[in-house]
Amino acid sequence: MVFDYFGTVEKLKQEVDAVKERLDSRYLELLGPEQFAKLERIANRVLSRDAYFDNPADYMRATGETRDWSLPCHCFGTILSETPVKKGIQMNGIVSSAFYLSEDALKKGAKFYNGLSNADQYLPVYVHEFDHFVFSSLQNPSIEIVSGILTPERFNDPMDIRALAKRLEHANIPANEKVMAMRVAIIEYTLKEISELGTRFMDTEVLRPLGVKTSVELMDLSAPVIGSVRINGVDSEFKYQIAGNPFHGMDKSQIIPGLLEWQKHIRFQFKDPIVDEFFQSLHGIKYQYLPFKEYLRRDKKHERRERRLAMKIK
Numbered sequence: 001m002v003f004d005y006f007g008t009v010e011k012l013k014q015e016v017d018a019v020k021e022r023l024d025s026r027y028l029e030l031l032g033p034e035q036f037a038k039l040e041r042i043a044n045r046v047l048s049r050d051a052y053f054d055n056p057a058d059y060m061r062a063t064g065e066t067r068d069w070s071l072p073c074h075c076f077g078t079i080l081s082e083t084p085v086k087k088g089i090q091m092n093g094i095v096s097s098a099f100y101l102s103e104d105a106l107k108k109g110a111k112f113y114n115g116l117s118n119a120d121q122y123l124p125v126y127v128h129e130f131d132h133f134v135f136s137s138l139q140n141p142s143i144e145i146v147s148g149i150l151t152p153e154r155f156n157d158p159m160d161i162r163a164l165a166k167r168l169e170h171a172n173i174p175a176n177e178k179v180m181a182m183r184v185a186i187i188e189y190t191l192k193e194i195s196e197l198g199t200r201f202m203d204t205e206v207l208r209p210l211g212v213k214t215s216v217e218l219m220d221l222s223a224p225v226i227g228s229v230r231i232n233g234v235d236s237e238f239k240y241q242i243a244g245n246p247f248h249g250m251d252k253s254q255i256i257p258g259l260l261e262w263q264k265h266i267r268f269q270f271k272d273p274i275v276d277e278f279f280q281s282l283h284g285i286k287y288q289y290l291p292f293k294e295y296l297r298r299d300k301k302h303e304r305r306e307r308r309l310a311m312k313i314k
């Protein structure tokens with residue numbers, strides 16, 4: 001069994017129980033036997049009561065994540081994030097998954113993700129978070145791991161590239177560092193977009209046979225729109241995709257296999273030897289997917305966080 005739920009929200013439990021066998025065969029159909037078997041191995045190891053949180057304080061304490069608590073999420077813990085981009089990645093590490101799914105968050109999520117026909121169903125919201133887990137388990141390395149490595153490298157919020165360019169204009173650092181900050185931000189932004197849109201595509205494919213529609217279907221296969229931005233005083237133009245479908249031109253049946261091997265398909269609008277080297281080094285990443293409790297026991301960052309918290313309480 002792959003698709004299951006071990007949290008405390010009774011309504012979601014009932015919805016999952018009613019369809020879990022059917023959804024298991026659907027994942028097998030969409031992923032193929034080999035990937036499905038890999039997913040099953042990881043799911044059996046990682047998905048248990050310990051990986052489900054319904055209380056923001058507990059979730060925050062365990063993952064160190066601060067976020068908007070109105071929506072559910074899948075968090076991906078990683079200890080691979082200590083190696084800087086400029087040196088590539090040579091580290092081995094441990095990773096795990098956890099879900100935040102409170103009744104309240106599921107209610108708000110249902111309004112956000114679902115079509116009007118199923119506005120009070122929690123299932124599509126959970127399928128979305130579960131699909132993040134599916135990609136985290138099957139991509140090698142997962143997009144979430146790579147964004148996790150980039151996050152400490154970026155100059156500031158990567159989701160607003162134009163705002164970053166404005167901030168860098170006044171930053172007291174050499175031009176080559178500004179260029180690197182922009183490229184790292186564009187890579188992270190692009191990866192996050194692909195990860196989110198790809199997950200929504202998977203949601204739609206998973207739920208279609210049940211007759212469940214989501215409001216965020218990736219049916220618009222319009223061509224990508226490339227935007228560009230400049231920083232005053234820096235002799236480079238930064239191009240990146242601002243709209244349209246990143247899977248444009250790909251046959252629909254190829255989108256899921258393409259997402260699983262995302263490094264082969266992802267394209268950036270610039271050539272940079274440091275960035276190439278970074279992507280090359282991804283081949284060398286080795287990590288173990290652990291149950292959340294075991295992960296926490298071995299995660300040094302978590303240890304430091306606990307110590308800080310204990311000091312505050314004193």
Ligand SMILES: [Zn+2]
Nearest residue numbers: 128132196199
């Ligand atoms: Zn998402």
